[in-house]
Amino acid sequence: MKHVGKLEYYLLALIAITLFNTFLGEQFASTTLVTILIALTVTYKGFMVIDHFMELKGANKNLRFLMKLYFTIFPSLIILSAFY
């Protein structure tokens, strides 16, 4: 853990993004733009947890690649589902 003080910042950012996503879902019909926005924030949240909580940043590059690929593929499917 290189930057212990930053963990609090990451937690607050993750909670803020979650509340923002929920607000978008509750207040707006799922337009393509809202869906894309939610998918991008899901990817961002995933990357934050992978890099800073799971501590894969600077660790095994293959494991980090696989985890990030996972959080790229499924949010991409969320975007694709907006065009059904």
Next chain:
Amino acid sequence: MKNNPINSSLGIFPKSWSEEHAGRIPGNIPIWVGILSELTEFGIFFVAYFIAKFYYPEVFTQGPQSLHTSLGVTNTIILLTSSYFMAKAMANIRLDNKSKCERYLWLAFFCGCLYLIIKTWEFYWNDLQGFGPSTSEFFTVYYYMTFNHFLHVGWASCAILWVIFRLRSGAYSSKENSGLEALAVYWHMIDLMWILIFPLLYVLR
């Protein structure tokens, strides 16, 4: 950990995947085999979700509106906070601060228990509204995903108790903590799965 015997004795991956070539493996290789298997399992659920949504778009538009969104949001915040506590536990064992490490592990455990209680309440609330696994295609996917995730939080919470027991018996220190770190990465994986499940079931309409 570097030169961890459990990581160097498993010759099941190409040399380019070794710690020497690709970098340190948090925890150990067996836990990553488990994590990648779990990711595959959840991946199948997610693919099933998108296929079902393709064939039944109306049902998947109505479904999230039937759920108790506040409970889903609360559980998301609880799991994110539990991941933070787990990361703090790891930070403290590296400083050899075992009492603080244990305190954070207990906090993560209580978050896990709180998640299970709220999720049980949510299942009960759904039942009161007349919703069950066979109500619609959306609820079938919802119960498959959330109950499976519920089980993962349950047994990982039990694993936290085991790790606390090991910590108290002196198994972990700043030099050797791969067992604790293996639990930490597994716990974060469970959090990551909820990060994907939450928008699919509660937010997107």
